């Protein structure tokens with residue numbers, strides 16, 4: 385069976401859910417091998433094995449995280465050249481896409497980005513033009529490389545005990561020419577990851593200010609949801625840009641998306657249109673967000689949202 | 702300092718974008734425009750030159766005849782010259798071919814830094830800048846939310862999910878900038894008039910020493926198998942808040958087993 389390389393997305397050895405989804409997809413295509421960059425592999429091997437990674441290739445040197453992206457791509461290419469995989473799967477984050485793009489050039493391989501599914505024949509499904517079209521596509525040249533969006537598959541365990549192999553890589557001058565001079569970690573909110581959350585509660589310009597996000601966060605917490613924001617809200621500095629939903633922010637596809645004080649501009653829709661159920665609160669009955677809402681309340685979010693939060697808390701007990 | 706800005710002419714996102722019979726993006730059906738996300742790259746180039754007090758900006762685009770409009774728009778914001786790579790054989794090129802053509806064009810131009818947008822608003826792959834950096838073997842500082850070029854040093858801030866990082870490199874380099882870098886200026890009337898006189902050079906594949914077989918739809922390394930319009934979402938129940946909007950919403954969520 386062909387070896388399928390899955391690039392592991394992790395934070396200090398804690399494997400992200402997207403990677404377990406990728407391993408699940410990889411098993412349709414062949415035998416998954418995980419590619420792990422940086423320290424902490426000891427803590428990750430168990431999870432990787434649980435989702436079927438037969439091998440784990442590890443690159444852990446001072447260059448892999450000391451420069452911007454490129455060394456990771458060169459390390460992935462070095463492993464791919466060694467094992468001649470049947471396909472390469474990478475998480476569709478901005479870093480993942482850059483790793484994949486560079487690898488496609490180096491390996492002479494076709495690349496499909498932002499797949500929401502990949503089947504056993506290597507046919508990928510994508511959502512395009514602000515999610516108004518569904519496209520299926522296949523790589524026709526070289527080693528197929530896919531970047532896959534979060535929630536593309538339900539992780540299914542397939543327990544194995546992986547063998548761990550350390551790999552040494554020599555990097556190009558261009559790869560090590562950039563230097564990371566400062567890293568300011570982001571404060572953790574304690575809420576679910578925006579792109580992975582089952583429920584997302586978002587606020588827009590209608591929230592009126594940073595304090596206004598208090599009602600959005602309270603609702604999110606009552607539902608165990610992630611908080612999102614429109615660009616109008618992040619541009620105004622009311623909420624951090626990392627939480628922006630839309631074309632130049634995150635794409636989310638939760639089972640429930642709750643938009644308050646958001647008009648529903650095309651660039652916002654691009655990031656949330658594929659949510660299973662959409663609910664909106666807006667004081668303007670003509671707001672385009674209602675055109676895609678399964679349920680909408682025309683009203684002031686400062687009245688409706690806190691009342692909803694109370695109801696949710698009440699009904700939970 | 703010599704700067705090349707990569708600009709793309711794209712179908713307007715506000716219009717009804719669709720596919721042509723050969724499953725490529727239908728460019729004839731809708732109005733085109735300079736990609737909004739490339740306007741941020743233009744703005745950063747203009748600010749860099751303004752701060753340095755000197756410099757030359759060339760815009761480079763690859764696309765059909767209509768793509769010249771993107772160059773004119775950029776030139777009306779400022780800058781000096783345009784280069785348009787246009788050839789019938791380019792139709793249907795994938796990101797790999799696009800990056801090949803743009804990289805070859807960049808080899809013929811003089812520059813210290815190449816500035817790109819974060820993604821094209823039609824393809825939204827966000828891969829062409831990294832591919833060009835790879836092909837040219839120059840450092841790539843991608844997805845800058847702020848950009849400073851001083852002397853031969855380029856410094857960017859990149860806002861990732863887990864951290865905000867500062868990255869430096871030296872020129873020559875390729876940079877891509879996000880919409881966090883700051884609003885792009887509007888062209889002034891004077892700028893629009895001046896743009897009409899600025900030189901735009903046209904190059905074909907032959908000028909770049911590329912074979913038609915290396916680009917275009919038939920040379921793409923991935924193939925679209927099917928295109929389906931997603932059924933539009935149907936609006937559901939919309940109620941006016943009469944003091945019980947939150948309760949009604951809770952009822953709906955309960956009926957969907959969300960609570």
Ligand SMILES: Cc1cc2nc3c(=O)[nH]c(=O)nc-3n(C[C@H](O)[C@H](O)[C@H](O)COP(=O)(O)OP(=O)(O)OC[C@H]3O[C@@H](n4cnc5c(N)ncnc54)[C@H](O)[C@@H]3O)c2cc1C
Pocket residue numbers: 587588589590591613614615616617628629630631632633634644645646647648649650651652655665666667668671683684685686737738880
């Ligand atoms: C290149 C480009 C990329 C972009 N990328 C993104 C992106 O990634 N994400 C994104 O979101 N946008 C993006 N935008 C911006 C987008 O076009 C819109 O400007 C933005 O989404 C508007 O945000 P909003 O809905 O919060 O604000 P508005 O459009 O101003 O809407 C605010 C809404 O709040 C309602 N409201 C006001 N007060 C209340 C109240 N008290 N109670 C209830 N309702 C109230 C109003 O009726 C209105 O409908 C992008 C734009 C461009 C050009």
Ligand SMILES: Nc1ncnc2c1ncn2[C@@H]1O[C@H](COP(=O)(O)O)[C@@H](O)[C@H]1O
Pocket residue numbers: 707708709710736738739742761762763764796799803816817818819820821822824825826827828829830
């Ligand atoms: N055809 C093109 N002509 C000029 N620049 C392009 C072209 N395609 C992509 N680019 C540049 O690459 C960036 C990212 O594009 P993409 O990878 O297509 O999302 C754009 O913002 C442009 O700066």
